[in-house]
Amino acid sequence: MTTFAELGLSPKILAAVEAAGYTTPTPIQAGAIPQALERKDVLGIAQTGTGKTASFVLPMLHLLEKGRARARMPRTLILEPTRELAAQVEENFVKYGVNHRINVALLIGGVSFDEQERKLERGADVLIATPGRLLDHFERGKLLLTGVEILVIDEADRMLDMGFIPDIERICKLIPFTRQTLFFSATMPAEITKLTEQFLHSPARVEVAKASTTAKTVTQRLVKSAKKPWDKRAVLRDLIQAEGDDLKNAIIFCNRKMDVSELFRSLVKHGFNAGALHGDMDQRARMTMLSNFKDGNLQLLVASDVAARGLDIPDVSHVFNYDIPIHAEDYVHRIGRTGRAGRSGKAFSIITGADTKYLDAIEKMIGEKIEWLDGDLSTLPAQEETEETGRRGRNNRGKNGKKSRDKDHKEKQAQPRVAEEKTAEAPQAVADISALNAPQPVLPDNVSIGTAVTAEPVRPAPHKNGHEDRRQNHNQNGQQNKRHRRDFDDEPSPLGFGDDIPAFMLIPINI
DNA sequence: AAAAAAC
Numbered sequence: 001m002t003t004f005a006e007l008g009l010s011p012k013i014l015a016a017v018e019a020a021g022y023t024t025p026t027p028i029q030a031g032a033i034p035q036a037l038e039r040k041d042v043l044g045i046a047q048t049g050t051g052k053t054a055s056f057v058l059p060m061l062h063l064l065e066k067g068r069a070r071a072r073m074p075r076t077l078i079l080e081p082t083r084e085l086a087a088q089v090e091e092n093f094v095k096y097g098v099n100h101r102i103n104v105a106l107l108i109g110g111v112s113f114d115e116q117e118r119k120l121e122r123g124a125d126v127l128i129a130t131p132g133r134l135l136d137h138f139e140r141g142k143l144l145l146t147g148v149e150i151l152v153i154d155e156a157d158r159m160l161d162m163g164f165i166p167d168i169e170r171i172c173k174l175i176p177f178t179r180q181t182l183f184f185s186a187t188m189p190a191e192i193t194k195l196t197e198q199f200l201h202s203p204a205r206v207e208v209a210k211a212s213t214t215a216k217t218v219t220q221r222l223v224k225s226a227k228k229p230w231d232k233r234a235v236l237r238d239l240i241q242a243e244g245d246d247l248k249n250a251i252i253f254c255n256r257k258m259d260v261s262e263l264f265r266s267l268v269k270h271g272f273n274a275g276a277l278h279g280d281m282d283q284r285a286r287m288t289m290l291s292n293f294k295d296g297n298l299q300l301l302v303a304s305d306v307a308a309r310g311l312d313i314p315d316v317s318h319v320f321n322y323d324i325p326i327h328a329e330d331y332v333h334r335i336g337r338t339g340r341a342g343r344s345g346k347a348f349s350i351i352t353g354a355d356t357k358y359l360d361a362i363e364k365m366i367g368e369k370i371e372w373l374d375g376d377l378s379t380l381p382a383q384e385e386t387e388e389t390g391r392r393g394r395n396n397r398g399k400n401g402k403k404s405r406d407k408d409h410k411e412k413q414a415q416p417r418v419a420e421e422k423t424a425e426a427p428q429a430v431a432d433i434s435a436l437n438a439p440q441p442v443l444p445d446n447v448s449i450g451t452a453v454t455a456e457p458v459r460p461a462p463h464k465n466g467h468e469d470r471r472q473n474h475n476q477n478g479q480q481n482k483r484h485r486r487d488f489d490d491e492p493s494p495l496g497f498g499d500d501i502p503a504f505m506l507i508p509i510n511i
Numbered sequence: 512a513a514a515a516a517a518c
Contacts, residue, residue: 082515109517132517162515255513279515305514326512354512 007033010062012099017058020095026051031206033059036182041203043196044184048155048309049340050208056152056182057092060126063150064102069123073147074105077175078128079168081158083108083283084290084311086128089154093126102126109133110283117142131159131167138174145174156185156192158309165191172199218339219346221373222359224380227352229259233266236322239348240272240300243318246346249293250318252302253334255326263322264302274300277307308333316340321349324358328365353377 004017004025025033028046035042036059046052060076069075080086086108093104105119107129116133120142127134137143151172153159159168181200185192196203225235240247252267254260257278264276275289275298293301294313301307302322308330316338325331331349338345349370351359356377363369 130516136517164516257514323512
């Protein structure tokens with residue numbers, strides 16, 4: 001079996017790898033590192049969770065040992081599709097670069113330019129960036145890409161999904177062709193193959209057997225539910241409680257950002273130790289939520305698909321699909337957050353009558369039928385007329401019977417109820433939850449409860465037209481609906497604390 | 512029925 005020492009890495013790097021507790025390289029590392037050290041282009045085909053990041057970070061450190069960076073001229077560039085992934089790669093440089101003196105700059109959106117510019121000015125050995133912010137810096141003239149010796153394109157197929165390919169092409173053309181290119185993708189659709197033909201020079205192809213769709217160590221179950229959000233939330237709570245101590249930590253996926261916020265608030269109200277993660281959250285809150293979840297301070301993370309792929313969150317015992325994903329491949333990515341490295345994991349998907357089409361597609365794709373936990377949809381009692389739905393339905397609806405979140409929201413402010421949905425007790429309710437149910441200003445979209453209790457003024461009544469356009473990339477038709485959404489969702493981005501979030505707010509609620 | 516990413 002290969003060892004790290006045989007790969008040709010410098011002693012400084014080997015020491016750091018050993019200190020990090022690794023002895024044996026993964027297949028992608030064993031395949032890619034020697035090629036990269038020989039300055040060959042590499043085409044790495046590997047999923048996340050295969051040790052892919054180290055397979056470019058380690059050889060990069062090795063090659064960076066000679067020479068040093070000049071102002072505004074980074075020596076290497078790594079492109080990542082999401083901010084979290086970019087930050088995660090930076091962490092890898094910290095971990096494996098403990099014995100090196102290298103300057104790493106992280107260029108991602110959602111945070112201020114100033115510090116990023118300072119780091120560029122100081123001379124960056126490694127630039128880790130999402131495409132938009134990188135080009136933004138470039139257009140401002142803060143950055144020259146002519147000194148880049150190594151270019152890494154990570155998660156190329158995801159970049160494709162996200163429409164980044166034109167940006168990637170543009171960036172590639174700004175970098176001298178004498179560079180070395182390391183290119184990673186989990187799949188190779190035609191567009192990606194074309195891209196590699198365009199930008200790689202006789203690459204060494206390193207392919208890691210794809211973890212056959214879904215890991216065998218993951219127990220998958222379907223759970224029936226009526227369609228209404230409060231029904232689904234109750235089903236979820238029951239599931240979480242039924243798992244008891246088996247549930248160490250879990251990611252709960254929703255299809256929409258708005259539902260992430262809503263479910264997060266609901267879970268917290270019910271006394272669960274939960275956080276939230278989606279792309280409209282303030283970057284700082286995103287980072288904090290993620291690190292708190294990784295550190296075990298948060299047990300549950302309600303997330304959009306921003307968390308479905310790539311994020312290195314070891315040891316998630318459970319994945320819940322609060323919504324079943326619309327695209328079958330997302331199902332695989334989501335449940336791939338558990339059952340990693342041979343450990344066992346459980347994945348529960350809440351299914352309503354409207355979901356069967358997507359469920360069929362998923363089962364077809366993974367090539368198996370997923371078992372129902374407790375009877376399939378046909379065993380679902382007729383839901384409409386139950387006391388439960390009746391009561392909640394009234395509270396959740398506006399005069400015309402259409403859902404009016406804004407109204408619902410204000411009602412909650414005015415006369416908060418002790419228990420939102422059915423009076424399920426919180427699982428391990430110990431701490432003083434009453435504060436959460438006390439009258440309070442609008443509970444912010446993004447962060448934990450502490451915020452609401454602070455004297456942050458309730459946000460001024462309806463939005464003036466002007467500043468609604470921050471997120472105008474929603475659908476074109478249906479202005480009415482759109483307004484509803486915004487009124488609820490478009491809280492002043494987290495809390496209006498600007499860059500200075502008081503520390504206590506970032507402390508998750510431990511119960 | 513979506514999310515992500517620049518301002």
